[in-house]
Amino acid sequence: MEKRQLDQDLEEIRENLLKMGGEVESMVSRAIQALLGRDDIEAQAVRDQDRRVDRLEKQIDEECLRLLALQQPAAVDLRFVISAMKIVNDLERIGDSAENIAFSVLQLNQEPPLKPYVDIPRMAEITQGMVRDALDSFVGRNSALALEVRTRDTEIDQLYEQLFRELMTFMIENPETVRRALHILLIAHNLERIADHATNIGEDVVYFLEGKDVRHPEPVGG
Amino acid sequence: MVSAMAEESTPGESGDGMTHAEIERDPALNPRIGRVALEIERLSLWYGEKQALRSITMKIPEREITAFIGPSGCGKSTLLRCLNRLNDLIPIVRTEGDVRFEGRSLLDRNYDVNLLRKRIGMVFQKSNPFPKSIYENVVYGLRLQGLSTRSVLDEAVERSLRRAALWEEVKDRLQDNATGLSGGQQQRLCIARAIAVEPELILFDEPCSALDPIATAKIEALMLELKSDYTQIIVTHNMQQASRISDFTAFLYLGELIEYGPTDELFVNPIKKQTEDYITGRFG
Numbered sequence: 001m002e003k004r005q006l007d008q009d010l011e012e013i014r015e016n017l018l019k020m021g022g023e024v025e026s027m028v029s030r031a032i033q034a035l036l037g038r039d040d041i042e043a044q045a046v047r048d049q050d051r052r053v054d055r056l057e058k059q060i061d062e063e064c065l066r067l068l069a070l071q072q073p074a075a076v077d078l079r080f081v082i083s084a085m086k087i088v089n090d091l092e093r094i095g096d097s098a099e100n101i102a103f104s105v106l107q108l109n110q111e112p113p114l115k116p117y118v119d120i121p122r123m124a125e126i127t128q129g130m131v132r133d134a135l136d137s138f139v140g141r142n143s144a145l146a147l148e149v150r151t152r153d154t155e156i157d158q159l160y161e162q163l164f165r166e167l168m169t170f171m172i173e174n175p176e177t178v179r180r181a182l183h184i185l186l187i188a189h190n191l192e193r194i195a196d197h198a199t200n201i202g203e204d205v206v207y208f209l210e211g212k213d214v215r216h217p218e219p220v221g222g
Numbered sequence: 223m224v225s226a227m228a229e230e231s232t233p234g235e236s237g238d239g240m241t242h243a244e245i246e247r248d249p250a251l252n253p254r255i256g257r258v259a260l261e262i263e264r265l266s267l268w269y270g271e272k273q274a275l276r277s278i279t280m281k282i283p284e285r286e287i288t289a290f291i292g293p294s295g296c297g298k299s300t301l302l303r304c305l306n307r308l309n310d311l312i313p314i315v316r317t318e319g320d321v322r323f324e325g326r327s328l329l330d331r332n333y334d335v336n337l338l339r340k341r342i343g344m345v346f347q348k349s350n351p352f353p354k355s356i357y358e359n360v361v362y363g364l365r366l367q368g369l370s371t372r373s374v375l376d377e378a379v380e381r382s383l384r385r386a387a388l389w390e391e392v393k394d395r396l397q398d399n400a401t402g403l404s405g406g407q408q409q410r411l412c413i414a415r416a417i418a419v420e421p422e423l424i425l426f427d428e429p430c431s432a433l434d435p436i437a438t439a440k441i442e443a444l445m446l447e448l449k450s451d452y453t454q455i456i457v458t459h460n461m462q463q464a465s466r467i468s469d470f471t472a473f474l475y476l477g478e479l480i481e482y483g484p485t486d487e488l489f490v491n492p493i494k495k496q497t498e499d500y501i502t503g504r505f506g
Contacts, residue, residue, distance in 0.1 A: 006503065072462055074489050074501045211491030 009067045010077060013060060013084050017091075020056040021135040023049060024091045027098035028131060028194060032124045034105045035187065036117065043109075046102035053095040060088045076208075083208035087138070090197040090204070094131065097190040097197075104183040104190075114170070114180040119163045123191045126152055126159075130198035137202060143209045149202035156195040163188045245279050250493040253470060253483045259284040259423060259453040260305065265319035267300060267309065267477075274300045276477040277319065282423075287445060287454045289468035289485065291461060293505060297477040298457045302425050305455070306342040307335050324422075340367075343416030347428040349408035351400035351415075356383075356392050359400045359411055363419040378418050385451075386414035387444050406437025410444065417452075424448070426456040430463065442467050461501055465489045473497045 027049050034042035064085045067073065073081055108114075130149050137146035167181045206214050245251050260282040267275040275297050282288055290298035300309065307328065309315045320327050328338055340363065351359050360382050361375045369375060379396065383389040388410040392403070400411055409429060416424055426445070430438040445454055445467055458464050464471050465485060472482040473496075481488065481497040492498045499505050 004503070074461070074465070075492050075498045077502050078490065 031098045031101040043102040043105040050099040057092040083204040086204045090200045100190045127195045134198045134201040146202040146205035150199045160192045250481045255283040257284040261322040263320040268316045270314040286469040288470045289464035290457045292474035296474040340419045342423045343421040344425040355397045357396040382414040382418040386410045423453045
């Protein structure tokens with residue numbers, strides 16, 4: 001039996017979403033490589049990739065809106081379209097953060113390295129894992145994985161605070177390091193934002209799969 | 223036969239129906255309801271040898287709109303017609319189980335069927351105004367009850383036609399023949415006629431299937447207004463209509479109640495896969 005129009009439209013959105021996810025994952029990865037390898041060319045490539053991501057965002061949003069208007073989807077199909085629109089938004093922000101990291105890399109490369117990176121690579125590793133698993137949970141319809149992504153956000157926040165204190169000490173003791181220190185802090189801040197967006201994607205996947213809104217959980221008592 | 227649903231059904235379901243305890247345990251069949259207008263208890267119906275309803279148990283909420291949805295032949299119209307005993311008119315029909323209304327079993331042989339049909343009115347798919355004036359259509363039921371005082375009837379006509387959102391369109395031509403009205407107006411006249419005898423419940427059997435979208439929208443808006451005074455049940459094959467106007471939705475399939483719950487929950491996150499397959503159009 002030929003696929004219904006609705007199923008074709010849903011499949012198209014799904015494919016474009018995965019394409020966008022792949023682009024965004026690649027941007028984050030290349031931005032980190034550009035940082036660690038002090039690579040201007042990689043950094044510039046990331047910024048160019050962001051344009052493709054922005055186009056995909058608009059395309060997917062339009063496809064979702066069209067589907068809602070013309071097909072009046074219900075239940076899981078409706079939740080899928082709503083979640084897709086939210087995920088697209090978070091992916092686009094991740095792309096922007098990767099681009100911001102690339103910009104800071106280009107600035108940092110104009111001066112000698114400030115210090116060996118310890119916390120940044122660790123943050124990057126966790127963050128990239130969160131993005132990858134959030135997208136995998138969507139592809140694999142894995143609600144448990146989607147929910148688990150959120151738990152890694154705590155370590156990211158701790159690393160960020162640690163780095164913040166360390167860089168502040170640096171800047172106070174050596175004012176001529178301020179420019180570089182600030183760019184490193186911006187990179188860490190953007191990694192922390194990427195982790196937040198990966199968390200959101202996980203929550204949106206849970207909503208799509210189970211119809212449960214798991215955002216903003218109550219703080220654990222005791 | 224029933225095996226397609228085996229994975230979704232609870233134990234002890236085939237043929238004999240579920241026990242009250244089983245129904246109460248199944249969240250898909252037991253929505254929280256305020257006041258109850260009508261109780262359907264293990265209602266089964268046969269057209270001769272063919273079983274059309276299988277042990278239906280549900281409570282209809284007062285002053286809400288409940289929709290019955292399901293594919294053709296699922297029993298939704300049959301179920302609706304049980305509620306005002308219109309199925310009595312079909313000789314080969316046999317029922318088991320009960321429908322309780324105001325504390326009494328309305329399937330009881332001694333229940334006054336004419337009184338029942340005044341308390342529980344019905345609007346049909348094809349509007350059926352009598353070949354009389356608009357005025358006489360509305361007062362027909364009242365005349366049957368013995369009312370004849372002009373002022374009383376006049377007041378009832380205006381009240382009913384206003385309530386049915388038709389008064390402004392027909393107030394200057396109440397003596398015109400009702401069959402001259404448009405399809406949408408005829409349906410609203412039928413609603414006015416049902417309302418004139420002050421029912422508790424109004425049953426609607428696909429009231430808009432013969433109407434254009436604008437007439438449909440008017441009937442839907444009217445039904446929403448009528449909620450304040452009447453309990454309404456609508457059978458519809460139009461799922462968007464069910465989702466637009468109903469508070470509770472019951473999904474029937476092959477004579478069985480599959481899922482019954484608040485409309486917003488059922489259309490966003492149904493409990494049974496069968497329900498989801500039906501409302502997303504993936505059935506069969």
